[in-house]
Amino acid sequence: MSDGEQAAERRRRWRLVLGGAADESLGAAEGRDGAMDSAMAALYDTPDGTADGRASKRSAGLGGSAPKVARWLGDIREYFPSTVVQVMQADAIERLDLTRLLLEPEMLAAVEPDVHLVGTLLSLNRVMPDAARETARQVVRTVVEELERRVAQPTRAAVTGALNRAARVSRPRHADIDWDRTIRANLRHYVPEHRTVIPERMVGFGRRGSAVRRDVVLCVDQSGSMASSVVFSGVFAAVLASMRSLRTSLVVFDMAVVDLTDQLADPVEVLFGTQLGGGTDINRAIAYSQQLITRPRDSIFVLISDLYEGGVREEMLRRVAEMTTAGVQVVALLALSDEGAPAYDHENAAALAELGVPAFACTPDAFPDLMAAAIERRDLRAFAGRRTDPGNA
Incomplete structure (x- = not known):
């Protein structure tokens, strides 16, 4: 030119x-x-x-x-x-x-x-x-199907891998031996004259079968400012619910609480079951969610909210403390979207951090790895600093 x-x-x-x-x-x-x-x-x-x-x-x-x-x-x-x-x-x-x-x-x-x-x-x-309703459903379904193509495979892979790692045992039955990891763990015991490894420690998986191995409760703030997070949460909840090894519940809330678990087979129905707008009563939503948790040490509770509480703040914090003490892995996400760090209640985020529950924003691409970290009960504070958007409390 x-x-x-x-x-x-x-x-x-x-x-x-x-x-x-x-x-x-x-x-x-x-x-x-x-x-x-x-x-x-x-x-x-x-x-x-x-x-x-x-x-x-x-x-x-x-x-x-x-x-x-x-x-x-x-x-x-x-x-x-x-x-x-x-x-x-x-x-x-x-x-x-x-x-x-x-x-x-x-x-x-x-x-x-x-x-x-x-x-x-x-x-x-x-x-x-x-x-307009049917046309609107087609618009929503188009977006949902695209999001599912984006997140479904990484989510299933990350969660399945984490569940398998969490289930490893040191004295597995023969059919449950992880031979690849067993050999690598015992390479120092290679015997040249026999040209083989004599393992001193076996590595394997627990008996997986079709048993539910983790309970997951997604508790999602549906106030107007959380619109994108509601959309992504609905899609992720449907993907998690399709995995037999998880028992997934979806609870959405404003000043009222709605359990959408029975609609998780169709994420479009899930989204049309939400009512964006209104106030926020986090305490009431957590109180309902606590009733769904019957195996605390095998449960993951994910609160997705900007933490602007319209209910009883002290009760909300007390309930979170009860869950963590009982052994529930509690995750607090200020947003689940591609939009970066949101506006949020810094005082409540700091209070949750004191309870050992860091509050941070998470992108949809990072969510599968976050769930894997929660399943393996890794330190989510370190995870938040490495893997998510800079909205850390």
């Missing part, structure tokens, strides 16, 4: 960045650039024709017309990559108050499905008309 062509490309890019305010100095955008510029202007220019306070020659905005918004959604999917489309959709819902239009099937059919959109749809679940 010549110097002149490089300069022209720089002008073109700056014109798209600056919008219509740069028409006089950089020239008007034309052709495909003009279409891209119009799509961005409809979202980011203000209704009086200004963008960030700068004068613009064109008016902007999507108005309240579902057909107009649907065409705009189609345009941005044509002109921008999927990751950019998802950001623009989220901005449109927030900046232009399009939540009402999301209740119309025409709009839902035009959107790019993603986790944030699912969270918005779930928050509208109670007011969604029947005409």
Whole structure:
């Protein structure tokens, strides 16, 4: 590319960045650039024709017309990559108050499905008309199936490996001997004249069969700020519930508590069983969850919440202390999402840390390894510092 062509490309890019305010100095955008510029202007220019306070020659905005918004959604999917489309959709819902239009099937059919959109749809679940409900379910199912493809195999592999390691015994029955590990553990006992290893210590697995080896209770805050975490939690709960060696329960809460365990065969039904929004009573949710824990030393309790407690704080902390004393492996996640460190109650996070329960944010990609660490009862404080987002208490 010549110097002149490089300069022209720089002008073109700056014109798209600056919008219509740069028409006089950089020239008007034309052709495909003009279409891209119009799509961005409809979202980011203000209704009086200004963008960030700068004068613009064109008016902007999507108005309240579902057909107009649907065409705009189609345009941005044509002109921008999927990751950019998802950001623009989220901005449109927030900046232009399009939540009402999301209740119309025409709009839902035009959107790019993603986790944030699912969270918005779930928050509208109670007011969604029947005409839009089936389309909304298809949008949610598309996202859920994609998330399952992303997390199912790593989760099953990590959990199965951890359960196998936790079940190893030093005096296994012949059928349960882990020969690979037994040989490696006894290499120093190799006898050259016999060309063999004479093991002094056998390594093996406990008898696995189909017995349930761990109980897992996921207790998920469904306040509005936890929308993405609710989506990921529902998918992970369904994956864990599909494993015979685990007994998985899913409890969601705001000021009330709902047990969704019987719906775990279908994560879409799980998500539509949530009610995003409302207050938060963590103490009540933990009290209910305690009733589900019958084998403390074989149980993992995962609290997913930003820890803003609307219930009785002292009782909440007392219940956590009771569980840890009884031998329950307690995990506190401030978020389970790709969004990084969330806003959270620092005082409650610090109080949990004093009880030996560090509170930290976790990405979905790190969650399988976190569950493996919990099954093996490793120090989760060290795990939090190594493997998760920097939201540590």
